[in-house]
Amino acid sequence: MKRSWLIALFCVLGLATPALAADTIKLGFNIPLTGDIPDVGESSKNAAEMLKKKINDAGGLKVGDKSYKVEFIYEDNESKAESALSAARKLITQDNVLGMVGPQSSKQAVPAGEAANELKTPMMAPWSTNPNTTKERPFVFRGCFLDTFQGPTAAKFASEEFKAKKAAVLYDIASDYPKGLAEDFKAGFEKINGPGSVVAFETFTTKDVDFSAQLTNIAKSGADVLFVPQYYNEVPLIVKQAKSMGFNKPVLGSDSWGSGDLMGLCGDDCKGNFFVTHYAAAGAKGATKDFIDAYTAQYKKTPDDVAALTWDSANLMLAAVQSMGALSGDMAKDREALMKAMAGIKKFEGITGDMSYPASGPHDPIKCAVIVKIDDAGKFGFYKSVCP
Amino acid sequence: MLQSFLQNILNALQWGSFYSLIALGYCLVYGVLLLINFAHGDIFMVGAYIAFFVSMVLLGKYGAMAGLPGWLVLTLAVPLTMILTAVVGVTLERIAYRPLRRKGVNRLYVVITALMCGLILENGNLALLGASRKSFPTLIPVQVYTFFGITVTNIKLMVIGVAFLSFLLLHFIVTRTKIGMAMRAISYDRFAVPLMGIPADTIIVFTFVLGSGFAGLAGLFFAMTYPVIDPYMGALIGWKAFIAAVVGGIGSIPGAFAGGFLLGFVEIMVVAFFPSTFRDLIAFSILLLILSIRPTGLFGVARRTKI
Numbered sequence: 212m213k214r215s216w217l218i219a220l221f222c223v224l225g226l227a228t229p230a231l232a233a234d235t236i237k238l239g240f241n242i243p244l245t246g247d248i249p250d251v252g253e254s255s256k257n258a259a260e261m262l263k264k265k266i267n268d269a270g271g272l273k274v275g276d277k278s279y280k281v282e283f284i285y286e287d288n289e290s291k292a293e294s295a296l297s298a299a300r301k302l303i304t305q306d307n308v309l310g311m312v313g314p315q316s317s318k319q320a321v322p323a324g325e326a327a328n329e330l331k332t333p334m335m336a337p338w339s340t341n342p343n344t345t346k347e348r349p350f351v352f353r354g355c356f357l358d359t360f361q362g363p364t365a366a367k368f369a370s371e372e373f374k375a376k377k378a379a380v381l382y383d384i385a386s387d388y389p390k391g392l393a394e395d396f397k398a399g400f401e402k403i404n405g406p407g408s409v410v411a412f413e414t415f416t417t418k419d420v421d422f423s424a425q426l427t428n429i430a431k432s433g434a435d436v437l438f439v440p441q442y443y444n445e446v447p448l449i450v451k452q453a454k455s456m457g458f459n460k461p462v463l464g465s466d467s468w469g470s471g472d473l474m475g476l477c478g479d480d481c482k483g484n485f486f487v488t489h490y491a492a493a494g495a496k497g498a499t500k501d502f503i504d505a506y507t508a509q510y511k512k513t514p515d516d517v518a519a520l521t522w523d524s525a526n527l528m529l530a531a532v533q534s535m536g537a538l539s540g541d542m543a544k545d546r547e548a549l550m551k552a553m554a555g556i557k558k559f560e561g562i563t564g565d566m567s568y569p570a571s572g573p574h575d576p577i578k579c580a581v582i583v584k585i586d587d588a589g590k591f592g593f594y595k596s597v598c599p
Numbered sequence: 600m601l602q603s604f605l606q607n608i609l610n611a612l613q614w615g616s617f618y619s620l621i622a623l624g625y626c627l628v629y630g631v632l633l634l635i636n637f638a639h640g641d642i643f644m645v646g647a648y649i650a651f652f653v654s655m656v657l658l659g660k661y662g663a664m665a666g667l668p669g670w671l672v673l674t675l676a677v678p679l680t681m682i683l684t685a686v687v688g689v690t691l692e693r694i695a696y697r698p699l700r701r702k703g704v705n706r707l708y709v710v711i712t713a714l715m716c717g718l719i720l721e722n723g724n725l726a727l728l729g730a731s732r733k734s735f736p737t738l739i740p741v742q743v744y745t746f747f748g749i750t751v752t753n754i755k756l757m758v759i760g761v762a763f764l765s766f767l768l769l770h771f772i773v774t775r776t777k778i779g780m781a782m783r784a785i786s787y788d789r790f791a792v793p794l795m796g797i798p799a800d801t802i803i804v805f806t807f808v809l810g811s812g813f814a815g816l817a818g819l820f821f822a823m824t825y826p827v828i829d830p831y832m833g834a835l836i837g838w839k840a841f842i843a844a845v846v847g848g849i850g851s852i853p854g855a856f857a858g859g860f861l862l863g864f865v866e867i868m869v870v871a872f873f874p875s876t877f878r879d880l881i882a883f884s885i886l887l888l889i890l891s892i893r894p895t896g897l898f899g900v901a902r903r904t905k906i
Contacts, residue, residue: 444827
C-alpha cells in the first residue's frame with residue numbers, strides 16, 4: 212500500500228518535472244572534478260559557471276519569443292571511463308538534461324558518446340581528439356579539431372605566410388601522431404604547390420638524437436620551410452642541429468610543441484618559430500581577449516585550452532537551442548531537434564575560432580586553427596588564425 | 600651529390616666519434632680483465648650528468664660561485680668530468696667487480712653484475728633527478744663555417760679532434776709505457792703477472808680510470824652536441840658501441856676506434872639514402888657479415904687457448 216503511494220508520488224513528480232523545466236534549459240557537464248586530472252574539471256566548471264552567470268544576468272536565453280534561464284548540472288566522472296558512462300546515463304535519464312557537454316578526455320568521451328548516442332541526446336566533447344568519439348554517432352559532436360586537420364592547415368600557413376614553394380618534413384616514423392601529421396602535411400602541401408613540392412620527407416626513429424644525415428638532405432633540398440610534428444624533447448635537438456647544418460629557414464610545428472617544457476630545453480634557438488594549436492592566451496584579440504580578461508579577473512589565472520573549448524562548446528550548444536525557434540517541452544523531440552540544429556549551424560563565432568559542422572560524416576568541426584609564434588621573450592603568442 | 604656525400608662523411612665522423620670514445624672504454628676493460636663491462640654505457644650517461652652539474656656550477660647557475668666565461672668552463676669541465684666519472688667507474692669496480700674477482704667466480708657472473716650495475720645507475724639517476732630531461736648549457740657559441748657547400752661547426756670539429764687525440768693517447772699509453780705493458784701482461788696471463796711483482800689490482804684500477812674517464816669525456820662532448828640529456832641516454836648508444844668494439848676486434852685499441860667509426864659511417868649513410876627504419880637493419884646486417892667473415896673482428900687476433 213505504502214509503495215504504491217510512493218510510486219504515485221514519483222509519477223506526479225515525473226510529470227511535474229517537464230512542466231517545471233519549461234522555463235529553464237538544463238545542460239549536463241560530464242567532467243573530471245576529481246581523479247587524475249582535476250585541473251581539467253576545474254577549468255571546465257569555471258568556464259561553464261562564467262557562461263551561466265553571463266547568460267542569466269542578461270535575462271536568460273531567448274528562444275523564439277520566450278526567455279529561458281539556463282541551468283548547468285555538473286557530474287563528476289572521476290576521469291574514469293566507467294564513471295563517465297554512469298555520469299552520462301544519470302545526466303540524461305535522471306536529470307533530464309537537454310544536452311551534455313563533456314567528457315573532456317577521449318578515454319571517457321568514447322564510452323560516454325556511445326551512451327549519449329543510444330539515448331539520443333546531443334553530446335559535445337570539447338577536448339577529445341580521438342576519431343572514435345564521434346565516429347558513426349550522429350548525436351555526438353566535437354569542439355576541437357582532429358589531429359588530422361593540423362597537417363593541411365600547417366601546409367596552408369606555410370604556403371601563404373612564407374610564400375613557400377618547397378617544403379621539407381622531418382618526423383618520427385615509429386610514432387603514430389607525427390607520422391599521421393607528416394603525411395597529412397605532405398598531402399596538403401602538394402595539393403597547393405603541386406606534386407613533388409615536398410622536396411624532402413625525412414624520417415627518424417624514436418630516441419634518435421643525431422639528425423645530421425636527414426638535415427643534410429633537407430638543407431641541400433632547397434626547401435623554404437621545415438615542418439617538424441614532434442614533441443618537446445626532440446624539437447630542441449632538431450632545431451639546433453638544423454641551424455648548425457646551415458638551414459636558416461623557418462621551422463613549423465604542431466600542437467605537440469605546446470606541451471611540456473619546450474622553451475626550457477630549447478632556449479633561444481626556438482624563438483621566432485611557429486606552431487599550429489587550438490588556442491593561445493597571449494596576444495589574443497576581440498572576444499577571446501574579453502573571455503581571457505573576465506576569466507583571469509574571476510579566477511586569478513589564465514584560462515587554458517580546456518576552459519576556452521568548454522566555453523565554446525556550451526555556447527555553441529546554446530546557440531543551437533536558440534536557432535531551434537521554440538522548445539516543444541517533449542524531451543525526445545527537443546533533443547532530436549537540438550541535434551539537427553547543431554549539425555546545421557552555419558558559422559559559430561567561438562573564441563577558439565569559427566566553427567561549423569560538415570554536411571555529412573562524423574560531427575568533427577570545421578574550424579580555424581591558431582598559429583602561435585614563439586616571441587623573443589620565449590612566450591607563445593597568438594599570431595593569426597588559419598582556416599581550412 | 601658529392602657535396603652531400605662529403606657532408607655526410609663529416610656527419611659520420613662526428614657520430615662515429617662518440618661510438619669510438621665509448622668503444623675504447625669497453626675495449627680497455629675487456630682487454631685487461633676479459634670482462635664485458637655492460638655498465639659502460641651508463642657510466643657514459645653519468646659522465647654527461649657530471650659534465651652538466653660541473654658546467655652549471657662553474658657557470659655560476661647555482662650561485663655557489665661567480666660565473667666563469669664559457670671557454671674557461673669547458674677547459675675546466677674536461678678534466679673535472681673525467682676525474683669524477685673515473686671515480687664512479689673505480690667505485691663500481693671496488694664494490695661490484697673486485698669482490699667477485701676475489702672469490703674467483705666465473706666471469707659470466709661478473710658480466711651479469713655489470714648489467715645490473717648499469718640498471719642501478721640508470722634508475723638511481725631516475726629516482727634522484729627525475730625523468731624530466733635536462734638542457735645542457737651552451738658553453739661555447741656554435742660557429743657555423745661553410746666552404747665548398749659543406750657546413751661544419753666548431754663543436755663538430757672539436758668532437759672529431761677529441762676522438763682522434765683520445766685514440767692516440769690511449770694507444771700510446773697501452774703500447775709505449777710501462778703501465779701499458781703491465782696492462783697487456785695481465786691480459787696475457789692474469790695469474791703469472793702478480794708473481795712478477797706487478798701490482799695487478801693497481802693496474803686494474805688504472806684501467807677503469809682510463810675507461811671511465813674517456814666515457815666521461817664522451818659524455819661531456821655528447822651533451823654539448825646534443826644538449827638534451829636524460830637517464831636512458833646511455834643504454835642504447837652503449838650497446839651499439841659494444842657491438843662496434845666487437846666488430847673492430849674487442850681488446851684491440853685501433854679495432855675499437857675503427858669499429859666505432861665504421862658503425863657511425865654505416866648508420867649515417869643508410870639514413871641519408873633510405874628511410875630511417877632501415878638503419879639498424881642494414882647497419883647490423885653489414886656488421887654481422889663482417890663478423891661471419893672475420894669472427895675475431897677487423898683488428899682482432901685469435902687468442903690461442905692455453906693448455
